[in-house]
Amino acid sequence: MLNIVLFFLVTSLVLYVVLAGADFGAGIVELFSTERSQLLTKKTIYRVMGPVWEANHIWIIILVVVLWVGFPNFYNVLVVYLHIPLTLVLLGITMRGVAFVFRHYDAYKDKSQILYDWMFRISSLITPIFLGMTAGSMLSGRLIITDNYEAYSFSEVFINPWLNGFSILVGLFFASLCTFLTSILLIGETDASNRKIYIRKSKYATITVITMGFVVLCYGFIYEVTFITDFIKSPYTVGFVILSALLIFPLLQSIKHAKKVLSRTLAGLQVILILFAAMSAHFPNLIIASNIEMNLIETAAPSHVINVLGITLIIGGLIILPGLFHLLKSFKMIKVLER
């Protein structure tokens, strides 16, 4: 049953990264657009994301609940030591969600739109950065896990672990990954005359992601971040990375020829490969602190709890997935893929 719980954990992580990632990317693409294409992007993302964006973000709640129920000690380390970046993520999620509905449901479309737009764009950029920073800090090797808080200063325990070069780079990497996903998604959602805009953006985004990924690896290598040195050594990781590197060529081709389905599939696959590479490098030790490595599996709750959680997740999944699939299908997200 532990495997089923892990499956749901990884699935909700992947879905959150891909779906919410594309959602964050929407705001970032809008931020980095000229005024004319900003309006176009705003309209397009409302049409594409509107019906599904709330559902996209629920994956993080599922993720959090599975963590706290199934792996309480692991979750405990995150909420105690990464309190500040997680709070900033929440601030971003709140501003973003609110700005999104405000700009579409305000009864009058007047000057206040400018405020909503900027709130939406900026929070779309900072939220994935802080999310990435949180993930980066888990693996940065700089967390100090201790019971003796007196022995350390506030910044040693609660700030340095996440406010450092490596974590910031991971944050920026994740934000560029989100932009990459959305710009490719938008190619297929706009009419022929505007397609060029997103094809160009997709190319830039692809190049940025590759560059950022490379910078993260180099930084980690130079400063000997354990996670990165292990990342480079692991055969699985290298395999995933080579595969994703090879897929970049067909991806660029399919972007160039505006092939919607293929480029979307390849883009999604890229993200999944990167995630798997990162996870397989050090699984199951997913928290690498300065003094200890924390094994996710070893922090699992008693087997009875895991069993009940597994069953609940299966039942929940059976209720949710058909509805969600139907929703995506009805609003053409999948129809495009079927064509």
Added chain:
Amino acid sequence: MDNLDAARLQMAFTLIFHIVFACIGMVMPFFMVIAHKKWLKTKDPIYLKLTKSWQKGVAIFFVVGAVSGTALSFELGLLWPEFMKHAGPIIGMPFSLEGAAFFVEAVALGFYLYGWDKIPEKFHWFTGVIVGISGVASGILVVSANGWMNAPSGFDYVNGEFLNINPVQALLNPAWFTQALHMTLAAFTATGFAVAGIHAYQIYKKRQVDLHKKAFKIAITFGAIAAILQPISGDLSAKDIAQRQPVKLAAMEAHYETTKGAPLYIGGIVDEENKKVSYKIEIPKALSFLAFGDFNAEVKGLNDFPEDVLPSVSIVHYAFQIMVGLGTLLMLTGILFFISLKKRTWWQNNTFWLLFTLLAPMGFIALEAGWMVTEVGRQPWIIHNIMKTKDAVTPMPGMVYSFYMYVILYGVLTVAVTWLMTRQIKSLNQSKLA
């Protein structure tokens, strides 16, 4: 302000905020689908107008409720890591089911909001019903988790460890039913009266009277029925608390001396230092009867509990008085509404509309006061008789800054949503229909 106080205030503040949005987000869909049903049946365009405008309200409240709920799901761990470490596995079930219900709600809402003229009419309407049902289910599940904090069950507590965890038994803890019933009725009462009050004000101001009367009638019917049923549920809760949390009951009633045939105090000023209540109205033997169904039953007083397990008596007592007082007022006006259906001349009288306008916030004040009774009344425990709140708080210092941040954030959001709602109503009134 020390860390514990700041964390408690932040939790209280975010919950006070979230509860309003969550309640409206879970109850308003019912108003919306009734109006929608009437549109489908009568094809009266007023109902369509009303449905669409309520739908915007639902969307805005749902999202603010959803994001503040997401924040809360993190805050449980961020503020109370020690609590979540032990309680997480035990009360995970209501939370994971709540996650599923919430997911269903979001999917259904996606269909409903974006499905006009795109999906079959009846299916479209039905997705609105699912929004409401799954919203209520979410609410019940979360309250069940809170019930567990009052009535911990589904584990053995041996030498500070939680063993033999049974998540199903924890979900169905002894407090879940009475609390969930009380809260669901409260949500319907509060939202019903709030929405009805807003429309009553428009009628009072003679704007789009036809439309607002239809809206008023739908909202107040829900609110009034719930308000009339609430005392029954309140009685069940009181008897339950008398059994399980006698110290909370004693604090609610500011009952200091253990007595047989205990009187019920209404109002009064609590003097915690001298353990006295002055200026109260006293009803002989009523407390014994309400708590145990026996006029001569013994009710244990606060003096017979150790000092270190007493909650703040004045806060709990005052909050309880506010809740019961306003609840009674809403029940009476609920009855008044049903009488007004027979005496339609009342609807011509502007005082009638002024009355309901003034009542608009009362349901929510009562609801928040009720939560203060249950939460402050549980202190100093986070898990009743098992773990103290001070032992659960985060070791990170400086929580006061986090508290200030949330006060500013949610303060701004409250102002923004209120402003947005007034714009919705203004635009509705300016529209050509009716």
